[in-house]
Amino acid sequence: MKKKPVVVVIGPTASGKTEVSITLARRFDGEIISADSRQFYQRMDIGTAKPTNLEMNQVKHHLINVAQPDQVWSLARFCSEARNCIDNIHEREKMPFVVGGTGQYIWGLIEGWTVPSDAANxxxxxxxxxxxxxxxxxxxxxxxxxxxxxxxxxxxxxxxxxxxxxxxxxxxxxxxxxxxRSKNPPEDLDFIILGIEWDRPKLYERVDLRIEGMLNSGLLEEVRYLISSGYDPDSSALSAIGYREITGYLTGKHSLDDAVMLIKRNTRQYIRRQANWFKKDDPRIKWFDAKMDLAHNMMIYLEKELKARQ
Missing domain, CATH: 1.10.20.140 (Histone, subunit A)
Known part of the structure; x- marks a missing residue:
């Protein structure tokens, strides 16, 4: 059986996955499948750094805005829906690009995780x-x-x-x-995993700028609207970094300055956890220096890999 290629673009928060994946997808006639566990949810745009409408108009995106904030998207459901998207994209003779930084979703798809199915107690x-x-x-x-x-x-x-x-x-x-949790990797898919690498101090600078940009773009108003619409602040979706801390401010638990400080601290901690999911010495991942003509170098590598794997 000839395996069909699937390109996976990974990297920590604020590493530039959205921009480079759109460039690659346009070059290789592809479509993007989001593997960001918070971008599934409607009405959560600013705090999740969702691709803009302009960006999504350039390349077709999947698994963005597919659920309400009070709905739960499990790992099993993501893997099932992502696989359906991959098959559909292949059927139309296009290239699937799976893009995200949620480690368990990425590896759950690639390694074919089967999660426990015990009945609820x-x-x-x-x-x-x-x-x-x-x-x-x-x-x-x-x-x-x-x-x-x-x-x-x-x-x-x-x-x-x-x-x-x-x-x-x-x-x-x-x-x-x-x-x-068993693993049954899909035998008909050939995953090409591209990783974006940043020096940690520079990445933290990008994170701080992104957070300031979110606040200037209306993160406070977005969280306030979600809460006023009746969504539970303790729900899984609103436990996301950014939403949880701003909710704390809006409910009087801490000041806005403290909320911003907590967002920055918690994002740094999340980046360290992401590094545990995506190891620099993992032979499955081809890492690229984000400062060294990232899109061009990824494009050249991908062209060679796709040709070699035909």
């Missing part, structure tokens, strides 16, 4: 949710990390919903959550 879940309220997100996550260190690595501390679900599966089955 609603009474146990309610007890765990109450426990998480008592302990806070970091406290309940530390419980998971002690019981299942591997699950603690790939489930973000801020994602209380997934932490609770992992503990629910562990206590219901008597087995670690991470042990129940």
């Amino acid at each position: 609603l009474e146990l879940r309610r007890q765990l949710e109450q426990w998480s309220e008592d302990l806070g997100s970091s406290g309940i996550h530390s419980v998971l990390s002690r019981i299942d260190p591997e699950a603690g690595k790939f489930i973000q501390e801020t994602n209380v919903r997934r932490t609770v679900r992992a503990l629910e599966v562990i206590f219901s089955s008597g087995r670690r959550f991470s042990d129940q």
Whole structure:
């Protein structure tokens, strides 16, 4: 069976994935599939750094604005929907570009993860949710990390919903959550993974500029609108960096200056977690220096790789 190519563009937050992926997709007659877990949600545009309408008009995008903020998009659903997009793009003889920085979504798709499918134990879940309220997100996550260190690595501390679900599966089955996640890589797809590399201090400068830009573009008003529309501030979508901290300001938990400081700090921590998902020594990833004519170098490499893999 001849494998069909799928280009994957990865990199940390604020590394320039959107711009370079659009350039590449235009060059190789491609379409972009978002693998950013927050860009699924409608009405969350500024804080998620969604591609602009102008950018999305240049290249067709998939899996952006496909859910309401109170809906849950699981890893399993993303993998299923992304695979459907890939097949549809291939059927139209175009090139799929999977673009994002959410490590578990990227590797879940590439490695064919099968997540635990145990039936929900609603009474146990309610007890765990109450426990998480008592302990806070970091406290309940530390419980998971002690019981299942591997699950603690790939489930973000801020994602209380997934932490609770992992503990629910562990206590219901008597087995670690991470042990129940099998891998079945798709045999008909050939993934070409391109990584964007930045010096950390320079990347942090870009992050700070992006955050200031978000605030100037109306992040406060966006979060205020979501809350006034009845969306739960504790929902999975609104736990995203930027939304959580601004919600804290709007509800009187801290000042605006403190909220901005927290956004910058939490984004730096997230970048460090992303580095654990995308290792510099991973032979599957071809890394490119963002400061060295990024789009041109990626284009040359991709042309050679596609030709070699025909």
